Amino acid sequence: MREITLGQYYPVKSVLHRMDPRMKLIIMVLYIVMIFFIKTFIGFGIVLIFLALTIALSHVPLLKVLKSLKVIIILVIFTVVMSVLFYNGTAEDLIWSAGILKIYKEGLLNAGRMALRLVFLVLGPTMLTFTTTPVELTDGLESLLKPLSYIKFPVHELAIIMSIALRLIPTLVEETDKIQSAQKARCADFESGNIFKRAKAMIPVLIPLFVSSFRRADDLADAMDSRCYRGAKGRTRMKKLKVHFRDFAALFVMCVFFFAVLWLRYNFFPALIDLSAIPWII
Amino acid sequence: MPIKIEHLNYVYNQKTSFATAALNDISLEIREGDFLGVIGHTGSGKSTLISHLNALTRIQSGVIFVDDMDLRPKKIDFKKLRSKVGMVFQYPEYQLFAETVYKDVAFGPENIKLPEEEIAKRVEEAIGLVGLDFSSIKDRSPFELSGGQMRRVALAGVIAMKPEYLVLDEPTAGLDPRGKTEIMQLVKNIAATCKSVIMISHNMDEVAEYCNRIAVLSQGKLYGVYEPRELFRSRELLKSLKIDVPAVTALAAGLNERGFNVDPSIINEEELIEAVRAEYFGRKAQ
Numbered sequence: 025m026r027e028i029t030l031g032q033y034y035p036v037k038s039v040l041h042r043m044d045p046r047m048k049l050i051i052m053v054l055y056i057v058m059i060f061f062i063k064t065f066i067g068f069g070i071v072l073i074f075l076a077l078t079i080a081l082s083h084v085p086l087l088k089v090l091k092s093l094k095v096i097i098i099l100v101i102f103t104v105v106m107s108v109l110f111y112n113g114t115a116e117d118l119i120w121s122a123g124i125l126k127i128y129k130e131g132l133l134n135a136g137r138m139a140l141r142l143v144f145l146v147l148g149p150t151m152l153t154f155t156t157t158p159v160e161l162t163d164g165l166e167s168l169l170k171p172l173s174y175i176k177f178p179v180h181e182l183a184i185i186m187s188i189a190l191r192l193i194p195t196l197v198e199e200t201d202k203i204q205s206a207q208k209a210r211c212a213d214f215e216s217g218n219i220f221k222r223a224k225a226m227i228p229v230l231i232p233l234f235v236s237s238f239r240r241a242d243d244l245a246d247a248m249d250s251r252c253y254r255g256a257k258g259r260t261r262m263k264k265l266k267v268h269f270r271d272f273a274a275l276f277v278m279c280v281f282f283f284a285v286l287w288l289r290y291n292f293f294p295a296l297i298d299l300s301a302i303p304w305i306i
Numbered sequence: 307m308p309i310k311i312e313h314l315n316y317v318y319n320q321k322t323s324f325a326t327a328a329l330n331d332i333s334l335e336i337r338e339g340d341f342l343g344v345i346g347h348t349g350s351g352k353s354t355l356i357s358h359l360n361a362l363t364r365i366q367s368g369v370i371f372v373d374d375m376d377l378r379p380k381k382i383d384f385k386k387l388r389s390k391v392g393m394v395f396q397y398p399e400y401q402l403f404a405e406t407v408y409k410d411v412a413f414g415p416e417n418i419k420l421p422e423e424e425i426a427k428r429v430e431e432a433i434g435l436v437g438l439d440f441s442s443i444k445d446r447s448p449f450e451l452s453g454g455q456m457r458r459v460a461l462a463g464v465i466a467m468k469p470e471y472l473v474l475d476e477p478t479a480g481l482d483p484r485g486k487t488e489i490m491q492l493v494k495n496i497a498a499t500c501k502s503v504i505m506i507s508h509n510m511d512e513v514a515e516y517c518n519r520i521a522v523l524s525q526g527k528l529y530g531v532y533e534p535r536e537l538f539r540s541r542e543l544l545k546s547l548k549i550d551v552p553a554v555t556a557l558a559a560g561l562n563e564r565g566f567n568v569d570p571s572i573i574n575e576e577e578l579i580e581a582v583r584a585e586y587f588g589r590k591a592q
Contacts, residue, residue, distance in 0.1 A: 205362050206401035209393040210463060211385050211417035228413065231403035235449065 032092070032150075033157050038083040039270060040155040045164030047271040048152055051278045055148045058282050059141055065133075067288050068140045074281045075147055084154045092150040093143060100139050107135040158190040167265055173256070180256030188244070196237065203232045308501055309336035309359065309471065314368035316354055328354045330526040332368070336471075340502040343513040343534075345549065346523030352506045355523065356473050359504070360391040372471070389418050392469025392500075396476045398460035399453065407433070407451075407459050408444040414467040425466075432466035433459075435499075436492055454485045458492070465496055472496060474505040478512065490516060514538060514552040514573040522547065539571040554578045561585075 040048075055074075062068055079089055093100075111131025120127040156164075166183035173179045204214065207228045214225050286292070291299045316329035329351045336342055344352050357363040358370060361377055361384060370377040375387060395401070404410035411432055415425040433440045436458040443451075448459050457477075464472070477493055478486040490512055497503045507513050513520055514534045522529040522537070524547055538544070538555045551559070558578055559570040567588070568581045 202395065203401055205357070206393075206395045206398065207413075208362055209360055209388055209395070210401075210414035210467065211388045212413070213385075213417065228401075228403045232401055236400055 032153055034082075034084045034088065034154045036083045038081060038155065040078065040082040040151075042270070043155070043274060044265055044267050044271045045156050045160040046168050046265060047267060047275060048156055049161075049164050049168060051274060052148055052152050054278050054282055056145065058285050059144050059148075061285050061289050062141070063137075063289055065137070065140075067285050068137070068144065070281060070284050070288070071144050074278075075144065075151070077277075078151050082151060082155050084151075089147065089150060089154070093146060096142060096146050100142050103142065104135040104139050107138055108132060111135075159187060162187045162190070163261075163263075163265060180259070192237075192240070195240075196233065199236055200229060200233055203229050308338050308373060310369070310371040311335070311355075311358075312369040314355070314358065314365065314370065316351075316358070316363065316366050320366065327526050332526075332528045334521060334528060334531065336502050336504060338501050340504075340519055341497055341517045342502065342504045342531075343517035343520040344504060344506045344523065345508070345510070345513060345520060346529075347548070349525075350523040351526040352523055353475060356393070356475065356504060356506060359471070359473055360388045360393050362393070385418050389414070389467040390469060391471045391473060392464040392467055393473045394461055394464050394475065394477060396479055397457075398464075398477075399448075399456035401463075402448040402456060402460055405447060406445050407438075407448050410448050410459060411462045411466050414463055418467065428466045428468065429462075432462040435465055435496060436462045437488070438462070454481065454488070457481070457489065461489075461492065461496075465499075468499075470501045472500045472503045474503065476506055476508065478507070478509060486512070510538075510550050511552045511554070514555065522549070534573050535571050538573055 059071065062071065079086060108127055108131050109125060111128050111134060113126075113128030113130045117128040117130050118126060119129055119132075153161075162183050165186070166179055169177070169179045169182070208214070212225060212228055214222065214229075217225070288299065294300070311332060311334045314329055314332040315327070318326045318328050332351075332355065344356065346352050354363060358365060358377070359372065361382060364380075365378055372387065372391060375382065375390075377387070402410050404413065408429055411429045412425050415428050420428070429444075430440050433443065438455065438458055443455075443459075448456060451459065461477070472493075474493065478489050481489060486509070493503070493505070494516060505513075505517065517534060519531055520534055520537050521531045529547065532540075538551050541551075541559075544551060550556075552573055554575055554577075555571070555573055558568050558572040558581070561568040561582070562570040566582075567585050568578070572578045572581060
């Protein structure tokens with residue numbers, strides 16, 4: 025159970041770590057949207073430059089970043105194999121066939137683009153969680169969603185629920201460990217038997233866990249009450265989020281990349297440089 | 307030799323940059339009839355040490371034998387070991403889960419696949435041993451009991467497996483003074499049914515009163531194993547390890563310093579009362 029780590033914050037000092045979480049969130053949204061505009065390998069090259077820049081600035085080791093791809097590796101392989109095998113191309117594109125299996129050149133390229141899109145979609149948010157603590161993230165989210173509170177959307181409450189949940193995950197993991205040890209000491213068997221047996225074996229762990237969660241929630245509510253917590257009304261912050269020059273610089277860089285990707289896709293200035301005339305931009 | 311630990315080492319987060327040594331070359335023998343106290347500050351490795359005894363923590367390097375069971379192989383008979391070495395964790399009442407007290411206490415015996423009649427017999431016996439009334443409590447929910455009762459039920463859940471060795475991690479933590487005495491009395495009664503008892507404690511009064519040997523851990527190392535009298539007499543050692551003396555010993559030592567003829571190594575109430583009485587009548591007679 026111990027291996028569970030949510031929010032894989034990597035504690036080093038870098039300009040990316042110091043950035044305003046709100047700006048990072050905005051940039052990440054732009055980044056994700058940007059990826060869906062990409063149709064060409066050159067476009068992915070542009071994103072790669074952006075990512076390389078981000079990783080270099082973050083001081084997070086490259087290997088650590090690449091390790092985050094481990095979770096999607098099966099998904100990527102599955103997607104690639106499926107899209108190669110079931111692509112329907114034209115006859116002159118066919119490179120290899122055996123029975124009903126046909127592989128087209130365009131199918132391969134398509135699969136490659138799909139794989140790259142998945143990889144880049146994971147790497148972006150990964151960089152966000154590497155450089156931003158969960159607390160900063162919820163703070164940023166709360167601040168960004170603030171306008172919604174005018175239509176009576178409980179933004180502050182949502183944020184506080186999120187931060188409490190994030191805070192309690194390690195505690196609950198530890199608690200689960202303890203209870204599991206205690207039941208193991210009474211010869212409980214969690215490792216053998218079929219899936220139903222194993223699920224049933226978890227009952228002696230889950231019930232005490234629920235009970236203690238409720239107790240903990242009660243205690244926390246009391247502790248908040250006794251320190252006069254009354255929701256968002258009139259509440260100020262100790263750490264005020266502040267936007268600096270570097271945040272705008274980062275946003276600017278993001279916009280430049282976004283524009284480059286859009287230009288590549290829509291060929292804005294055919295009179296100036298006609299991208300569609302360049303053959304290697306596929 | 308019932309339990310034998312030799313050159314036990316344990317490192318947390320092995321092979322990572324966060325590696326920290328929790329146990330460092332510990333050799334310890336627990337004899338039959340021992341009531342062994344394990345003392346040491348938070349982080350000294352007490353809990354890691356005792357969780358080795360029923361293979362909840364597996365040996366990284368070193369040797370442990372429980373009777374003739376070797377705990378080194380990867381596959382051992384866990385059920386046999388864990389019914390042999392009963393372990394009561396800190397705040398054991400947080401492990402209660404069943405709808406009724408009876409079912410909760412029967413959890414352990416059921417796991418070792420005992421016949422139904424044997425389970426019933428053991429549950430009744432265990433509930434009796436922890437000082438609860440079997441017929442009135444067996445069908446109640448463990449969650450509606452008082453804190454002290456819950457702890458007793460949890461204790462019964464371990465005893466019902468009839469362990470030969472009982473390992474306790476701070477059995478009196480968080481109880482009021484009377485609750486502490488009551489639980490320790492129970493533990494003493496239960497100890498009579500086991501080969502030996504191992505108890506972690508921060509309460510020196512308890513350690514002095516109930517243990518016949520005391521293992522002192524400090525920063526993952528076994529500092530030594532002492533008899534209570536011997537340990538609480540060596541003031542220098544206690545000071546260097548920042549360990550308190552039992553209240554009675556502190557009182558006896560204070561009297562001794564002020565010129566009364568009271569042995570400063572006294573470790574229990576009766577002895578102190580006897581010594582003070584003797585001194586009082588002795589002075590009166592003069």
